[in-house]
Amino acid sequence: MVQLLFFMAAIGAIGGALAVVLLRNPFFSVLALVVHLMALSVLFLLLHAEFLAAAQLIVYAGAVMVLYVFVVSYVGGADELLAEAGVARKLAPVFGVVLLFAFSLAIGGSALKALDTRGADLPAGFGSPAQIGELLLTRFLLPFEIASFLLTIAAVGAVLLARRRRGLEEVDDVSGDGGVV
Amino acid sequence: MNIAWYIGLSAVIFCIGASGLIARRSPLVMLLCLELMLNAANLSLIAFARMHGNADGQIFALVVMVVAACEVVVGLGLIVAMYRNRMPIDIDRISELRDPRD
Numbered sequence: 101m102v103q104l105l106f107f108m109a110a111i112g113a114i115g116g117a118l119a120v121v122l123l124r125n126p127f128f129s130v131l132a133l134v135v136h137l138m139a140l141s142v143l144f145l146l147l148h149a150e151f152l153a154a155a156q157l158i159v160y161a162g163a164v165m166v167l168y169v170f171v172v173s174y175v176g177g178a179d180e181l182l183a184e185a186g187v188a189r190k191l192a193p194v195f196g197v198v199l200l201f202a203f204s205l206a207i208g209g210s211a212l213k214a215l216d217t218r219g220a221d222l223p224a225g226f227g228s229p230a231q232i233g234e235l236l237l238t239r240f241l242l243p244f245e246i247a248s249f250l251l252t253i254a255a256v257g258a259v260l261l262a263r264r265r266r267g268l269e270e271v272d273d274v275s276g277d278g279g280v281v
Numbered sequence: 282m283n284i285a286w287y288i289g290l291s292a293v294i295f296c297i298g299a300s301g302l303i304a305r306r307s308p309l310v311m312l313l314c315l316e317l318m319l320n321a322a323n324l325s326l327i328a329f330a331r332m333h334g335n336a337d338g339q340i341f342a343l344v345v346m347v348v349a350a351c352e353v354v355v356g357l358g359l360i361v362a363m364y365r366n367r368m369p370i371d372i373d374r375i376s377e378l379r380d381p382r383d
Contacts, residue, residue, distance in 0.1 A: 106282045110290050117294050117317050121301030126309045133313050140320055147287065147331040149339050152323075152346075159346060164353055171357045172309060175364045186373075189304050196300030203292035207285065212332075215285040220334030231336055232343070240340050247347040254351035261358035264365070 106146055112139030130168045137161040148222060151232040287328035295321035306372045308363075312356045319349045 116136025120129045137160045144153035207215070214220070225231050236244045298317030305311055323342045330338025360370065368375060 102282060106286065110286075113290065114293060114297070117297040117301075120310070120313050120317060121297055121304065126307055126313075129310050129313050133316060136317070137320065140324060143287065143290075143324060144327055146282070147327050149327045149330070149342070152327060152339055152342055155343065155346065159350065164350055167353065167357060168309070168313070171360060175309070175360060175370055189306075192300040192304035195303060196296040199299055200292060200296040203296065204289070207288055207292065214332050215288065216283050217332075218282065219284055219331040222331075222334050226334070227330075227336060227339055232339060235336060235340055236343075240337075243340070243344055247344055250351055251347060254354045258354040258358035261355065262361040262365075 102146060105142065109139045109142040109146070112136070113143065127169070127172050130165060130172055133168075134161050134165050137165070147227075149227040151227060151229045154229075284328050284332045287331075288325055291321040291324040291328065294318075294324070307370060308356070308360055308372055309370070311372065312353060312360075315352065315356075316349060319345060319352075 113136055116132050116134075116139060119132035120136065123129050123132060137156060141153040141156040141161070144150075144156060295318050298314045298321060301314035301317065302311055305314065323345050326338045326342040326345065330336060330342075363370060363375070
């Protein structure tokens with residue numbers, strides 16, 4: 101049962117990732133990434149990371165992807181032209197394969213014997229929201245606070261980046277598209 | 282399932298993301314490929330957390346998710362700003378750090 105779930109989720113994750121890279125229309129790429137993220141959250145569940153699986157679905161597949169969809173529809177993601185692809189772009193699959201070869205050397209050559217096991221015996225409640233919350237508010241309090249600070253900075257920075265700069269735009273543009281983002 | 286399967290899967294996803302980052306020209310899709318790579322790293326972090334039976338790796342993965350969210354927000358803000366300034370949404374044609382109107 102676990103194996104069946106793993107292989108289904110793995111096929112979903114790899115297929116979603118390939119679709120993100122190969123589909124021409126950015127809108128479909130975003131939808132493929134949603135499929136990929138859902139498959140990954142199944143894998144997280146199989147690894148007993150229950151809180152992270154839920155956070156992946158809610159934060160990533162929910163909130164972040166909605167942001168993507170809004171920007172794609174705002175910018176009007178045009179299809180890319182393939183004709184003028186340069187040499188570096190044609191070598192991209194070769195680069196990927198070489199990188200994969202290097203990774204498999206690193207994984208195969210690692211001395212981690214536990215890689216061939218199912219992992220250590222888990223304490224009760226491993227990866228549950230209670231345990232993650234306790235760790236975040238005791239041992240990892242400082243990273244938690246820094247992360248919240250970073251999110252605030254990013255939100256303010258994005259608003260500053262995407263706002264309308266009235267002094268710098270042409271006159272006929274000011275009456276054009278109203279409102280923010 | 283052995284932990285090595287998860288690590289191998291995360292390596293495959295990372296490589297797909299890395300080659301997509303080179304192959305695509307739209308900055309939107311490049312951001313998506315960055316997401317793929319960050320998620321591959323997250324998967325291996327969580328697999329190692331499972332291997333050691335220690336939830337510290339899961340906290341690390343949570344922090345990576347926060348950083349990825351920040352990166353997306355700033356990157357999408359940049360793309361919207363590019364669109365507003367009538368710049369082409371194409372990596373190859375944004376080659377100079379200059380004012381687009383001169």
